[in-house]
Amino acid sequence: MLETNRLIIRKITLDDAYDVYEYAKNKKVGKDAGFKPHESVDETISIIETILKRSTYSIVLKEINKVIGTITLQQKLDDIYELGYSLGEEYWNKGIMTEAVKALVKYAFTELNAYEVDAGCFIDNIRSEKVLIKSGFKFMGIHEKDFLNYDNKYKDSKRYRLLKSDYMEG
Numbered sequence: 445m446l447e448t449n450r451l452i453i454r455k456i457t458l459d460d461a462y463d464v465y466e467y468a469k470n471k472k473v474g475k476d477a478g479f480k481p482h483e484s485v486d487e488t489i490s491i492i493e494t495i496l497k498r499s500t501y502s503i504v505l506k507e508i509n510k511v512i513g514t515i516t517l518q519q520k521l522d523d524i525y526e527l528g529y530s531l532g533e534e535y536w537n538k539g540i541m542t543e544a545v546k547a548l549v550k551y552a553f554t555e556l557n558a559y560e561v562d563a564g565c566f567i568d569n570i571r572s573e574k575v576l577i578k579s580g581f582k583f584m585g586i587h588e589k590d591f592l593n594y595d596n597k598y599k600d601s602k603r604y605r606l607l608k609s610d611y612m613e614g
């Protein structure tokens with residue numbers, strides 16, 4: 445479990461399903477993150493069980509003790525990790541995801557001994573890009589048609605990464 449000023453970040457559980465469903469049913473969240481809006485709490489339960497359980501953390505806003513988003517840190521290769529995240533729309537633009545990303549990146553480098561953390565976003569997802577830049581990630585280029593969206597179309601993405609050596613210096 446990680447704690448920041450406003451947040452608790454801990455492994456996702458099935459008890460989080462209702463809170464996750466509440467924001468993941470919003471078309472705007474899924475559209476930017478590349479997932480199909482959840483259609484029922486049962487669907488959210490099944491997504492937690494099959495996809496999220498392994499490497500996803502729930503973001504709890506301490507003030508209201510509610511899950512308002514999720515953040516994933518997935519091991520890609522030995523010491524290389526991939527970051528992904530989404531947040532309920534009513535909590536956007538308050539610096540919350542930057543706070544969560546900074547905490548998880550610190551955990552990756554200091555506890556998991558990661559060499560590098562990678563992340564990507566659709567090329568028009570300015571909010572997500574700003575989170576990465578504010579958290580110290582460097583732009584690595586555009587990868588054409590490398591992300592299979594839920595509508596079965598490949599979309600371009602902007603790739604970012606943060607190296608442990610840069611993190612420790614910065």
Ligand SMILES: CC(C)(COP(=O)(O)OP(=O)(O)OC[C@H]1O[C@@H](n2cnc3c(N)ncnc32)[C@H](O)[C@@H]1OP(=O)(O)O)[C@@H](O)C(=O)NCCC(=O)NCCS
Nearest residue numbers: 473476477530531536537538539540541542565571572574
């Ligand atoms: C992307 C997302 C996680 C960002 O979380 P957040 O908590 O709102 O992020 P922050 O508040 O830390 O930073 C957002 C930044 O975008 C800026 N921003 C928001 N709308 C913007 C716009 N239209 N144009 C330019 N900048 C914009 C904010 O001002 C803020 O930057 P600042 O701190 O320099 O002012 C959240 O918007 C989200 O969940 N979106 C839907 C799912 C998604 O896109 N997931 C990421 C997939 S890669």
